[in-house]
Amino acid sequence: MKMKLTSDFKEKLSEGIRSCWTSPSNIALVKYWGKKGHQLPSNPSLSFSLHEAYTITRILATLNTEGQGPLVNFIFEGEKKESFAAKIVDFLKDLTPYFEYLPYVNLSIESGNNFPHSAGIASSASAMSALALSLLTIEQQLSQEQMDESALKQKASFIARLGSGSACRSVYGGYTVWGKTDEFEGSSDEYAIPAGIITGQLFNNIKDTILLVDLHEKKVSSRAGHSLMTGHPYANARYEQANANLSKIKLALMKNDWNLFTEVVENEALSLHAMMMSSKPGYLLMHPNTIRIVELIWQIREQNNLKVCFTIDAGPNIHLLYPDSESEKVIPLIEELKNYCYQGKYISDRIGKGPENKYCK
């Protein structure tokens, strides 16, 4: 993973090197919950990348003549953020073994999301993947060796994982798998891979309406939640369940089976929250309106025979999933459910094509 720097890399840096990526958030259908080793997952997970919810990150790398970099200047949505900068500096220190150039640079990083801050959307996934890709682009400009697209994405996924586990899945578009499993050839605990399956038409352009139930910062972080899985009485059963659900969801996606998909996705969401409730100490991230919405989805789906289901991340918000072809039919359902959202807010999203660097100035 280490690359040799060119002999004139200092000269290149003295002129300044720019890189910029937009990278999406992703929503897990089979959830990663519980870690082992250094940021490795206790079970494999499968997600899809979103289209609308993304982070844009721009970096200017300049020469640190002392070789004691990187000094970081971090601007988040137009404002200097010292606390974020400190976190990024810590993260970058861990990355020196993978990026030989880091001590020789100072980094001016500008970042922003196109979705509201603390909207309950995992911004760490989009932010860490955008940062990883941007660091890779700088390395490519300073390196003697050029990586092909797939090697570049693999390293970006590896690096993003060290920042936030689920971020490793955001470097690809479409359906993505992270964690070693016999179901997906080439899968690894160290980085994500594209699921590489031919999905049925119901899943090709799947929609995700994110119902924003509560925008307060969560009381228990994902980091704390993952560590509560160590010694959890149901941990092993949960990991087996996730593996079994991964096999089922692969089948559902390939066979165009919406009912099986619904069964797996809702089972995963509810099991994730069951793990939180049965941790020691137990905790709740659902809001009373989260439960109200789930009940309404079940009721209205049954009454109207709708192809719609939900998933929930580590928070109170609901992701309403449905095939593109069902979009018209779910409008009245969304109109009803938004009554239980914070200020009636929701975000209309769908499966996306993954990170891009073409919109950077």
Ligand code: PMV
């Ligand atoms: O990547 P982290 O550490 O924020 O954990 C993400 C955990 C879930 O979002 C609940 C599940 C997942 O697989 O994304």
